[in-house]
Amino acid sequence: MEEKKGKAMQENILKAEDITKSFPGVIALDSVSIEVKQGEIVGIAGENGAGKSTLLNIIAGIYQPDSGRLYLRSEPYSPLNYQHANKHGVFMVFQEQGLVPSLYVYENLFLANEENFITNGVLNKKKMIGEAVEAMASLNLKIDPTKLTWNYSFHERQMIEISKAFTLTKILKIEMPLILLDEPTSGLSDAEIEILFNKVKEYSERASFIFISHRLSELITLCDRLYIFKDGRNIKSLNTVRTTEEDIHEYMVGRKRESKFYRENLQITKTGEEIFTVDNLSKSGEFSDVTLGLRRREILGIGGVVGCGKTELGLCIAGIEKFDRGSIAIDGNTIHKVTLKNMMRKGVGYVPGDRKNEGIIGYLAVNWNITLPSIPDIKLWGLPLLNIKKENDITRTFISKFRIKTPRITSMCYSLSGGNQQKVLMAKWVAKNLKVIILDNPTRGIDVGAKEEIYTILRELIGQGLSLILITDDLLELIGLSNRIIIMKDGVITNEFDSPPDNKTTENELVKFMV
Amino acid sequence: MLEHLSKRKTLGVVIPLVFIFILVLLFGSINPRFLSIANLYNLIRQTSVLMIVAIGATFVILMGSIDLSVGAIVTISGIVSALFVPRLGTGAIIVGVAIGGLAGTINGTVYVYGRVPSFLVTLAMGPILEGAALMICKGSPVVIKNMDFLKIASGKLIGNFPNIGIWALLIYCFFTFIAFRTRYGRYVFTIGAGEKAAQFSGVSVKRIKIMTYFLSGFLSGLAGVLFSARCQSGTPRMGEPFILDSIAATVVGGTALTGGSGGPHRTILGVIIMGILSNGMNLLNVHPHVQIIIKGVVTILAVTATLDRSRLEFVK
Numbered sequence: 029m030e031e032k033k034g035k036a037m038q039e040n041i042l043k044a045e046d047i048t049k050s051f052p053g054v055i056a057l058d059s060v061s062i063e064v065k066q067g068e069i070v071g072i073a074g075e076n077g078a079g080k081s082t083l084l085n086i087i088a089g090i091y092q093p094d095s096g097r098l099y100l101r102s103e104p105y106s107p108l109n110y111q112h113a114n115k116h117g118v119f120m121v122f123q124e125q126g127l128v129p130s131l132y133v134y135e136n137l138f139l140a141n142e143e144n145f146i147t148n149g150v151l152n153k154k155k156m157i158g159e160a161v162e163a164m165a166s167l168n169l170k171i172d173p174t175k176l177t178w179n180y181s182f183h184e185r186q187m188i189e190i191s192k193a194f195t196l197t198k199i200l201k202i203e204m205p206l207i208l209l210d211e212p213t214s215g216l217s218d219a220e221i222e223i224l225f226n227k228v229k230e231y232s233e234r235a236s237f238i239f240i241s242h243r244l245s246e247l248i249t250l251c252d253r254l255y256i257f258k259d260g261r262n263i264k265s266l267n268t269v270r271t272t273e274e275d276i277h278e279y280m281v282g283r284k285r286e287s288k289f290y291r292e293n294l295q296i297t298k299t300g301e302e303i304f305t306v307d308n309l310s311k312s313g314e315f316s317d318v319t320l321g322l323r324r325r326e327i328l329g330i331g332g333v334v335g336c337g338k339t340e341l342g343l344c345i346a347g348i349e350k351f352d353r354g355s356i357a358i359d360g361n362t363i364h365k366v367t368l369k370n371m372m373r374k375g376v377g378y379v380p381g382d383r384k385n386e387g388i389i390g391y392l393a394v395n396w397n398i399t400l401p402s403i404p405d406i407k408l409w410g411l412p413l414l415n416i417k418k419e420n421d422i423t424r425t426f427i428s429k430f431r432i433k434t435p436r437i438t439s440m441c442y443s444l445s446g447g448n449q450q451k452v453l454m455a456k457w458v459a460k461n462l463k464v465i466i467l468d469n470p471t472r473g474i475d476v477g478a479k480e481e482i483y484t485i486l487r488e489l490i491g492q493g494l495s496l497i498l499i500t501d502d503l504l505e506l507i508g509l510s511n512r513i514i515i516m517k518d519g520v521i522t523n524e525f526d527s528p529p530d531n532k533t534t535e536n537e538l539v540k541f542m543v
Numbered sequence: 544m545l546e547h548l549s550k551r552k553t554l555g556v557v558i559p560l561v562f563i564f565i566l567v568l569l570f571g572s573i574n575p576r577f578l579s580i581a582n583l584y585n586l587i588r589q590t591s592v593l594m595i596v597a598i599g600a601t602f603v604i605l606m607g608s609i610d611l612s613v614g615a616i617v618t619i620s621g622i623v624s625a626l627f628v629p630r631l632g633t634g635a636i637i638v639g640v641a642i643g644g645l646a647g648t649i650n651g652t653v654y655v656y657g658r659v660p661s662f663l664v665t666l667a668m669g670p671i672l673e674g675a676a677l678m679i680c681k682g683s684p685v686v687i688k689n690m691d692f693l694k695i696a697s698g699k700l701i702g703n704f705p706n707i708g709i710w711a712l713l714i715y716c717f718f719t720f721i722a723f724r725t726r727y728g729r730y731v732f733t734i735g736a737g738e739k740a741a742q743f744s745g746v747s748v749k750r751i752k753i754m755t756y757f758l759s760g761f762l763s764g765l766a767g768v769l770f771s772a773r774c775q776s777g778t779p780r781m782g783e784p785f786i787l788d789s790i791a792a793t794v795v796g797g798t799a800l801t802g803g804s805g806g807p808h809r810t811i812l813g814v815i816i817m818g819i820l821s822n823g824m825n826l827l828n829v830h831p832h833v834q835i836i837i838k839g840v841v842t843i844l845a846v847t848a849t850l851d852r853s854r855l856e857f858v859k
Binding site for chain 1: 726
């Protein structure tokens with residue numbers, strides 16, 4: 029490790045200056061600058077939502093920055109799309125896989141670059157397959173390129189994706205490519221990670237890498253240098269030689285938590301009896317032996333990095349997805365049929381994290397969205413007819429109670445801002461008079477003002493006697509809001525913290541059990 | 544509700560009305576016979592069957608799916624009920640309607656539980672039912688002579704207003720109520736606008752989908768019975784034109800193929816437009832083959848005007 033590249037690394041392959049990118053409601057990158065030298069492996073560390081993936085997507089031409097400049101090999105560089113970036117020698121291994129499952133592996137490897145295999149106007153499949161076999165062999169992969177891609181498991185496809193970046197470098201005859209690895213190790217076995225790392229080190233003679241991982245130890249082992257991102261800013265550049273995981277934690281977290289922001293003065297310290305019990309719940313490949321209990325008028329926070337199983341746990345205890353083993357009880361009574369409808373009947377609701385697809389319906393009016401889960405409860409003359417007057421009353425109540433800004437109660441939901449859509453989503457479930465609400469990232473992608481309002485709403489719900497399970501990627505939110513915090517890692521609970529208003533845990537303590 | 548109609552929605556009603564006005568003016572000025580009361584009743588007779596089929600199609604389209612088997616259901620229900628008339632008299636209505644409902648339920652079940660795209664299931668159901676109908680009637684029309692049965696369509700209960708028009712209006716009012724005042728109706732809109740979110744809200748998506756295909760089959764079955772009563776026979780291929788016409792009427796009326804917006808109350812406008820087009824072209828002696836071409840063109844134009852492409856990631 030000491031003599032990492034004695035060779036000349038003086039020249040920059042990539043330089044990003046003041047890159048800013050915002051999405052509706054959030055600034056993903058705020059004037060970020062980085063440099064990557066030739067033959068260097070640069071790591072980026074940061075919490076979920078710190079802007080790491082966004083930066084890679086900009087370098088790969090998938091997103092366009094709002095402002096800022098990119099230079100590649102000291103030339104101004106503004107890729108129009110991913111293919112354009114490829115031509116300039118920039119390749120990316122995607123976090124959400126970019127392979128077409130219904131194509132053969134070799135077709136995927138050369139997708140959109142087939143022109144390099146044309147002989148007399150037709151595709152030379154033999155040559156493609158030959159190259160592909162060679163590519164697989166060079167990574168020691170037991171993958172047959174003439175098989176359909178869907179035959180391979182997630183981690184095998186991940187390796188195909190990685191070999192694709194290497195192969196394209198070769199066939200496009202690029203001298204010094206820049207390869208972007210967006211969490212390539214999530215879902216890989218240790219043996220595969222080792223192959224990958226060896227390959228990356230071997231290639232670093234001829235290529236430069238930017239590497240994103242949630243596993244800090246990997247960043248330290250593999251990278252020459254590290255950038256630490258926080259809230260869309262590049263806050264620190266570190267040499268990895270004498271860096272420890274603790275050092276990285278310090279920089280990654282350490283945001284100041286304002287207790288007022290999270291309405292901590294409203295946190296109830298005397299919670300009631302256990303109302304919702306999860307006993308030894310397991311779902312293969314997602315989580316195992318999860319046991320937890322939610323008390324009345326409590327906010328129970330569940331944290332962990334993306335992929336730790338907390339989202340799947342939420343879906344399973346809400347009855348949306350099936351689990352393999354274990355049981356769920358409400359008020360001590362075991363629920364035998366855990367389906368969403370049954371859970372709703374028993375007083376449990378689920379506010380999904382994917383607001384746009386699973387939460388609200390953009391092309392339906394605000395009133396129709398808010399009353400959707402309650403329709404069976406508000407009958408007319410005891411028949412399954414719509415009680416339009418009551419529906420509109422409920423809608424008006426929540427528009428004023430949650431301060432939802434909408435021109436009319438019949439306005440289409442898509443025309444509302446993200447924060448107001450989120451409030452509609454909350455209203456939808458609160459309107460149903462539930463006992464327990466499970467929330468998955470209730471403030472994802474909304475601005476600070478709207479966040480504050482959601483926090484107020486959550487405290488009000490507790491005041492009304494509800495109990496909440498809060499699954500969130502935002503550590504400060506987790507600490508600020510929760511009475512108790514459960515941390516998950518690789519599908520199991522690693523620790524539980526009490527988080528009373530006068531003695532809140534710190535991000536550092538939680539992160540230790542997350543990574 | 545009405546005071547809250549947004550601009551887009553208002554336009555959606557105004558455009559078909561303007562179009563109807565232009566067509567009436569055009570045909571009326573070329574052939575004054577077009578504007579006679581006799582021709583109005585004629586128009587009602589010609590469009591009522593389509594009205595009933597199109598109401599079913601509207602529910603399916605609102606849900607974001609499609610039913611291409613309506614034509615064949617009209618045919619088989621028409622033929623089988625015609626065969627049962629000598630034995631059951633007006634009771635043959637029930638046979639036709641039951642066949643339609645059953646075919647629709649099969650459509651829905653295969654679509655939902657077999658996870659086969661709805662257009663494919665119903666496209667294939669078409670020839671299955673057409674073939675069955677041909678086998679049953681041995682390829683020739685089944686003539687109906689029972690006057691009581693014929694009267695359900697051709698009789699006149701109220702003044703000179705044709706009975707078949709009463710059927711169409713009753714169905715229209717009843718299903719507009721179903722769409723906007725019942726839980727089932729609301730769920731149909733919800734599934735069309737956002738199936739995943741509907742599922743996450745506790746809507747029994749599968750059940751609603753099957754119910755909707757049942758409804759479409761049921762109404763096509765009823766339409767088949769009435770059509771055979773109007774034509775005094777159940778005839779092979781009699782339902783064929785309804786496949787395109789029912790979709791066209793729904794879309795021209797302002798129900799988007801993307802699902803979730805529009806409604807059966809709009810479909811009456813589409814039916815009137817399609818009806819006036821045929822009726823007017825008949826009076827002007829436009830060759831039937833040319834009429835088919837014009838209808839096809841109108842359908843494409845209507846889809847172009849109503850499909851909200853911003854909601855589609857890809858147009859397939």
